[in-house]
Amino acid sequence: MPSYCVVTFGCQMNMHDSSRMEEVLERAGYEASVDAEQADVIVLNTCSIREKAEHKLRSEVGRLGLLKQRRPELVIGVAGCVAQQEGERLLKALPQIDLIIGPDNIPELPRLLSELDRGGLPQVRTVFDVDEPSFLAATPTPGRSSATAFVTVMKGCNERCSYCIVPTTRGPERYRSSREIIDEIARFVDAGVREITLLGQTVNSYRDPSGALPPPGPGDENRWRHTRGALAQEDETEFPALLLAIAHEVPELLRLRYTSPHPRHLTSSLIRAHQQLPVLCRHVHMPVQSGSDAQLKRMIRRYSSAEYVERTDALKEAVPGLTLSSDVIVGFPGESDADFEATLALVERVGFVSIFGFTYSQRPFTPALKLGDDVSHEEKSRRLARLFALVDAQKEKHLASLVGGEELVLIEGHSRHGNLTGRTERNEIVHLLGEAAERADAPGAGALVRARVGEAFKNSLSAELTALVAPAPRVLTEALRRSSELAQAGATPRRGLPMIGATGSP
Ligand code: 5AD
Ligand code: SF4
Numbered sequence: 356m357p358s359y360c361v362v363t364f365g366c367q368m369n370m371h372d373s374s375r376m377e378e379v380l381e382r383a384g385y386e387a388s389v390d391a392e393q394a395d396v397i398v399l400n401t402c403s404i405r406e407k408a409e410h411k412l413r414s415e416v417g418r419l420g421l422l423k424q425r426r427p428e429l430v431i432g433v434a435g436c437v438a439q440q441e442g443e444r445l446l447k448a449l450p451q452i453d454l455i456i457g458p459d460n461i462p463e464l465p466r467l468l469s470e471l472d473r474g475g476l477p478q479v480r481t482v483f484d485v486d487e488p489s490f491l492a493a494t495p496t497p498g499r500s501s502a503t504a505f506v507t508v509m510k511g512c513n514e515r516c517s518y519c520i521v522p523t524t525r526g527p528e529r530y531r532s533s534r535e536i537i538d539e540i541a542r543f544v545d546a547g548v549r550e551i552t553l554l555g556q557t558v559n560s561y562r563d564p565s566g567a568l569p570p571p572g573p574g575d576e577n578r579w580r581h582t583r584g585a586l587a588q589e590d591e592t593e594f595p596a597l598l599l600a601i602a603h604e605v606p607e608l609l610r611l612r613y614t615s616p617h618p619r620h621l622t623s624s625l626i627r628a629h630q631q632l633p634v635l636c637r638h639v640h641m642p643v644q645s646g647s648d649a650q651l652k653r654m655i656r657r658y659s660s661a662e663y664v665e666r667t668d669a670l671k672e673a674v675p676g677l678t679l680s681s682d683v684i685v686g687f688p689g690e691s692d693a694d695f696e697a698t699l700a701l702v703e704r705v706g707f708v709s710i711f712g713f714t715y716s717q718r719p720f721t722p723a724l725k726l727g728d729d730v731s732h733e734e735k736s737r738r739l740a741r742l743f744a745l746v747d748a749q750k751e752k753h754l755a756s757l758v759g760g761e762e763l764v765l766i767e768g769h770s771r772h773g774n775l776t777g778r779t780e781r782n783e784i785v786h787l788l789g790e791a792a793e794r795a796d797a798p799g800a801g802a803l804v805r806a807r808v809g810e811a812f813k814n815s816l817s818a819e820l821t822a823l824v825a826p827a828p829r830v831l832t833e834a835l836r837r838s839s840e841l842a843q844a845g846a847t848p849r850r851g852l853p854m855i856g857a858t859g860s861p
Contacts, residue, residue, distance in 0.1 A: 359385045360394035364411055365402025367614065368525075369435055371505050371554055373400045375461050375491040376434065383465035392422060396430040396468060398454075401437035403520055405716035412437050413449065420451035430471060432456060432464075436524035440719070442481045457481035458510070458525060461491060483511075488529035488564075492539055495546035502767050502777075502801040502831065504548045506539050507531060508597065509555035514617065516644075517655045517723035518687060518715060521556055528557070532565040533597055537604050547831025549765055549801050550610035550636075551601075558613045559620040561594040568596040571624060595624040602632045609803060609825070610765060610780060612636045615682070618643065618658050621666045629674045636780040637674055641667065642682035646701025647694035650687055653726065660701050667705050678753065678781045680709040683742060686735030687715045688726035695738050699745055708753045708781075710746040712739050747813070754783065754811035762818060766802045766827070775820070777804070789819035801827035 359380045363373040376398060377387065388394035399415055402408040416431065423429045432454035433445060439457040446452055453471055456464060460480045467478040490507055511526040512519075540551050555561065571591065594613075601611060611634045616625075618641055629635050645651050646660045671677050683698060702710070714735035717728050730738075764785045766777040775787040775797060787806055791797060798804055803825040806818035 356384060356386045357395040358388035358393065359396040359398065360388045360391040361398045361400055362391070362415070363400045364435070365400075365404065365408055367505060367552075367554060368507075368510075368556070369400050369402060371507060372435065372458055372461060374493065376400065376464060378494050379461055379464050379491070383468075385465075395428070396432060398432040398434050398456075398464075401433055401435035403436040403440050403524060403718070405713060406718070407716065409437055416449045416451055420449075423451055430454060430468065432468075434458070434461070436520070439481050439524045440520065443479050446477055446479060453477050455479045455481065457483070459484045459489075462489070483526035485527060485529070488531075490531040490535060492535065493543070495543045495548065502548065502765060502827075503550040503552070504543045505552050505554045506536060506543070507554045508536050508558060508561050508613075512556040513560070514557060514657075515655050515722065517653060517726070518684060518718065518721055520718040520721055523720045525556060528560060530562055530564050533563040533567050533593075533600055534565060536597065537601055540601055540605050540608065544605055544607050545830070547801055547828040549608070549803070549828070550612065551608060553597075553611070553613040555613075556615070557617040557620065559594040559616040559625060560592050561597055563593050563597065568593050568600060571596070591624070592620050592622070594620065595622070595628040598625075598628045598632060598635065602634045608634055610634060610636050612638070612782075614640050616641050618656075618663050618666060621670065623669070626666075626670050626673045629670065629677070636782070637677040638680070638781040639670065639677065640680045640682075643701065643705070644682060644684050645687065645690075645694065646698035647690070648697075650690055650694050650698075653689060653723070654684075654687060655722070660697065664701065664704055676781070678708045679705055680711075680782075681705070681707050682711045682713070684713050684715050685738040685742060686730035688723060688729055690715075690730055690738075695741075699741065702742065702745055703749070706749060706753075707746055708750050710742065712742045712746075714739055751811070751813065754816060757783070757808045757816060758811050759808065761805055761807055761821070762816075763824060764804050764806050764818065764820075766798055766800050766804060768800045774817075779816075784815040786815060786817045787820045788817055789821075792820040798823050799827045799832050801831040 361373045361376050363370050385396065397419060399412060401412045419431050423431060430453045431451055433452050434456045435458060437445065438455045442455060445455055454467055454477065456467065457480065460482060463480055467480060470478055509528055509530045511528045512522050513528045515522060543551060616639065621641065643663055644654055644656055648659050651659065667679055685695065717724055762779045762785065764777040764779055764787065766775055768776060770776040770786055775792045777785055779785060785806060802823060804820050805822040805824055806820050808816050808818045810817045
């Protein structure tokens with residue numbers, strides 16, 4: 356059997372695409388390589404959101420090129436955003452590459468590989484499936500399931516944020532039918548998954564292409580709409596209706612999250628869904644990018660800082676204890692000291708408990724290119740450090756406020772130090788201690804437990820396990836036991852090199 360290895364750079368969407376590539380390859384008779392460097396096919400699933408991410412690809416291809424000198428039959432494939440963005444050009448720049456495949460062409464991977472096998476020329480396939488959008492269904496295999504999983508609800512992006520390459524690399528928005536989404540979630544839950552994160556570039560702009568979701572009922576009026584004027588009603592998103600349908604049709608699901616929402620689609624219907632659905636976690640990651648109205652305008656974000664604050668205030672008021680995290684870009688062209696101070700003020704006002712902070716990086720094909728890049732590298736780094744210092748202090752204060760209280764923790768596995776580890780619904784990492792957590796028959800991954808928080812660290816909590824609320828699903832326990840037996844016997848394939856390049860603050 357030929358063997359493969361998929362290496363993932365970048366975001367959750369890429370991790371998700373990598374899993375689909377692995378499934379497609381396995382269905383076509385490939386097996387995961389025990390040693391990544393020995394694989395017959397190595398696919399680099401790339402990210403181009405910032406220039407640094409693209410550099411990583413170039414150095415990785417260089418490294419693999421050396422491997423290929425020793426093993427000329429090695430197939431080097433490049434997938435993901437750089438593949439889509441560069442296409443044939445990449446082949447010219449990096450001739451070691453045999454295959455370039457865009458995110459919408461994953462199902463064609465085995466065909467392209469067999470073309471190569473038959474002695475074909477390097478293959479390039481980067482076509483968006485705009486006319487007939489398809490979403491590869493995940494195949495939750497009990498042996499591979501964990502307590503949490505991602506489910507794609509939409510792909511592409513119709514926003515035109517002036518700094519962002521995603522509309523170029525991922526194409527226009529296309530939505531998956533609500534039936535497919537709900538069925539996939541149900542399959543994951545049957546395989547033992549307890550927590551689902553819905554994925555999409557602007558996940559809350561979702562609309563059901565099949566028209567199966569119920570329209571908003573009387574009294575579901577919206578205080579905020581993402582489109583002003585006459586179009587507002589028709590243009591309402593169906594994301595809240597999707598959340599309701601999931602909660603209704605898969606009641607066994609313990610936790611539901613989504614990422615990443617766009618602030619302009621944080622409508623009152625979505626806030627109402629948070630109020631109505633206990634399954635929705637009390638944490639939302641909502642990218643704000645800047646706190647300066649002038650910069651938000653230049654970024655084409657289509658909301659003001661006051662709107663962001665007003666809407667997140669309403670969400671926090673509706674859902675007590677809800678926390679927020681965000682993405683922020685520092686040093687976007689024209690960012691003055693005062694603009695940056697406005698960002699810090701907003702970060703403090705909203706009280707984010709964590710942040711992914713980025714220094715602005717010019718990207719090809721983006722409207723912001725014409726604005727130049729006038730904030731110096733040193734100034735960008737200084738601003739980023741100040742941003743992280745502020746958020747770290749907020750995070751520390753928040754974590755300290757939890758000491759002495761009780762939390763519900765969904766166990767995900769063991770930490771490097773051997774402690775049982777899980778997350779609260781606000782996504783705080785919790786290391787479980789105490790007799791009940793250390794016994795041989797302690798609850799395993801997928802169990803929901805109650806725990807008393809004893810100590811707060813920089814990025815996590817430790818807590819004493821006090822009660823089992825819901826045991827781990829049997830199917831998950833058995834699967835994990837089997838895979839740990841296999842691992843002990845040295846038989847588990849290494850399923851790829853580690854994920855590379857997730858950026859931002861811890
Ligand atoms: N430069 C820096 N950060 C960027 N992001 C997107 N494009 C750029 C860019 N050109 C950040 C945004 C986005 C996150 C995924 O990456 O904060 O929310
Ligand atoms: Fe990029 Fe803006 Fe779309 Fe997010 S919403 S993917 S930042 S264009």
